Amino acid sequence: MTSAAVSPTMVGRQSQLARVREAYEAAADGEFRAVVLGGEAGVGKTRLLRELGASIGDEAHVLFGQCVDLGDVAAPYAPVTSALRELAGRLGAERLLDAAGPGRILLSALLPELAAGETGEAGDAVRIVDSGGRLHEAVAVLLESVSAERPVVLVVEDLHWVDGSTLALLRFLLRSLAGRVLLVLSYRSEDVGRGHPVRAFLSESDRLRAVDRWELSRLTRGQVRKQMRAITGRTPTDAVLDRVFRRSDGVPFFVEELLDCDDSVPETLRELLLGRYERLSDEAQALLRLVSTGGVRVSHAALAEVFDGPADALDAGAREAVAAGVLVVDGDDYVFRHALVREAVLDDLLPGERARFHARYAAYFERAAEAGRRVAAEISFHWMGAHDAEKAFPATIDAMRQARDAYAYATAGALGERALELWDRVGEPASIAEMSRIVLFSRTAAHLDKAGESARARALLERAIEECAPDDPQLPRLLRDLSRYTYDGNQQRVELLERSLEYLPPGTDDMLRTTVIAELAGRLMVASRYDEALALADEAVELGLRSDAPRYSSVAANIRGVTRAHARGEIDEAFADLARAREYAGSDGAALLRYWVNASDLTHLVGRYEDALHLAEEGMRRAAEIGVARSSGTILMSNAAEPLLELGRLDEARQLVDRAIGMDPPVTYRVYLESCSLWLAIWTGDLAGARELLDNRPATARRIAVDESQVRHPLLRARIELALAEGDPGGALTHAQAAADDLAAPDGSLRSQEAGHTLPLVWAMTRAVRAVRGADERGAGGRAGAVASSGADASGADAALTAVEAVARRVLAGTASWPTHGVWAPMAAAELAGDAPAFRAAIDAAESELAPAHLMPYALLQLARALLAAGERREGRTVLGRARETAAEIGLGLLVAEADAMGHAAGGIGAAAAGADASGADAGSAADAGRRAAASTPDPLAELTARERQVLDLVAEGLSNRQIGERLFISGKTASVHVSAILRKLGASTRTEAARLAAGPPARAG
Structure with missing residues (x-):
């Protein structure tokens, strides 16, 4: 009998090893990278990863973890736990905990031996984030902190056996990690078939810039010869090579096994595997x-x-x-x-042999559990394998609780489902589980929902409600929970909460009643049933204080304040309620975050943009302190991005939004972030990107928009604005009519009273009206041509214009008390009037501190249009120059392009000519003199689009087309097209010459 025939050198994988090394070197330079390596069993994945570790040596922390095959429900976080335990051995427990920052206490969920002496928030305050978000963030912070001193390579093998909780953690790490970290994952490709959870994970990873995924191929005939020669020390004969290559199909492991078979050739794969x-x-x-x-x-x-x-x-x-x-x-x-x-x-x-062996392992792990080890999942698995339901059931209940305590909600939910299957196979299950079957349904559903399995959670709760007697005290809680797990319709959630409240008359379970009333108040607010929402919020505030539940008093005060502002325009009272919400929250993390979200949002909507930004940043800092910056904190990043847009700080807003979206936030948060992305794409002139964002919105986001006007109204506004930017006034009118239908009921009454959201929408509606009415002046084929895309005839277009204008005027009249009305009303009035005096009034309004920054260059541009149309060319050119300059300073590529087009259409007035006339208006200042001097020389960059200017800046930095593509999230081919266009427009023959033109002429001495 021969020993293991393993090649002393790795054969045929040098290019793949170089590919992984390249990813490691990029990570070592400070840019997170991930490699996802697939391949059939035996093709050499593990050997390649071990060679990677050997090639890196001690220059990095190389940590290996392996997923465990424990059937359908594996032990949670097993590969990550083993890797972090290895890291703890190298660093020491205290250094490891320090590196985890605010999440140090959560590491005890993975490494119980670190728990000694660790204290922190408990209960719901710790579990702010569903699906273990705080634990995920703690692991991310730990890896990044350690990588600051030495790069970290985390290898997780056998992903095809991964548990749901580990998969959720890996998904988070792929999207949110930064720093000098390389994450390497391997899986057996033939075991990841349709329906396997890893299949969807792989599809998601393919869309991430930082991830490089490929599969190892089999060896060629020549590579098999090299492998055989490396193992045996001699070159095989052609006959032996042919036999081994044919039987192994180039799989390295099979080559090794076949070399051990002497002259015999196994007939089947099973014979080959069992040969030794x-x-x-x-x-x-x-x-x-x-x-x-x-x-x-x-x-x-x-x-x-x-x-x-x-x-x-x-x-x-x-x-x-x-x-x-x-x-x-x-x-x-x-x-x-x-x-x-x-x-x-x-x-x-044999079957009996298998059952006996499983029973022995189960007994061993039970003894280990008595010694303090968390091995309930292993005990459950082995007793299931031993077909002993009486012993498997209590172990499964214990395993579910351990998984919950480790924030492994996917695993906890799966174990809960296993316990429900075992329920009728054991005696006195309620006594063993220390809960009723209904409670087990409820807890299992909660775990599944936190793991993102809301459909399974709802199905379990619906079964529980069917089994529940009308007088069961759990029924109102089940109804409340079902409303929490229902995301498809606000009305359905309202009905479930109202049913729950029917079973909770005053004086019964005040704590539960408080939560139901507070949540119902919030749902009624979303449904615009404001009076009912206010009444319930009042009751919830008082009941929460009496029931010693200040969290729910804080939530209710929050809802009451927001409702007062939007429904009644009671701004001062609203902010007083929000102040109470902060007071009631105390140190409760969840309630505080809710305060910062709503306070920053309302402050933004009333036009106090700097204050809104400071509130959002304060909330972001708190989110980081408690370890939820990359989960719950992402909604605050959205609330910070919005005032940044209004302040004209577009680059900062874009960076914040891109960073937040990269963290894979919940869809309810993502819709707000994507709204910011959409605004940026439209107003910076990336119309193709804006169209892609609009056309590819997920179904869940569309359903949220149906229920929530704060999502729906910005979306309607964006549709109108994009149609206008694309030169489609008919399409803009169609969307404006949809907005009018949304704002006004058939009986003529106004549906929405949320002025902060509706006023910008109304302005967009009036822009559509003006675009259609002005189509003749712009040579767009007349009004009929302007509305052709909507399918309306002339009379239908007139009716639509009249209806949209009527709704716009009624909304403007009904929102006069809102703080920003004085900004939006003159802007809308100017659109409907369309003349120079109206746009002069709009410019005055745009000078207000309450006005978003993009309104000034827009209003200037429209005034220039009106002046040029009226023959006032000198003033028109001056105003046009101001408009272009202001738009360019902010980065509004859409308006810059429109200003250039307007100048050329008006008789060759380009960017330079517009700037020259603008500077001539004020000869008194040194700054204006400088602008005159600059304008006297034609601007070589005037012909470039906003995207081409971005590309040119990166060319000047010396980046290649591929690097430019990575920086701007476009393909290298697209970057090459942009570079070619830049060279052509600038008349430059090389990239270096173009970069010199971008830098401008050298300054003259003296």
């Missing part, structure tokens, strides 16, 4: 069957406990298996040299 095993003694084979039941990896301590013979017999059998190359020793563990061999041995077990 079957040549062992009966005692060694029995030992391997026992090891296979425990998994791919089994510790010596565990094996010694479950082995029923003397220690000498165990050592002899293990030594024989290692010598034969079936097992390898890794530290204190015995590991199958390949998982395929373990699976073949496991399949060779």
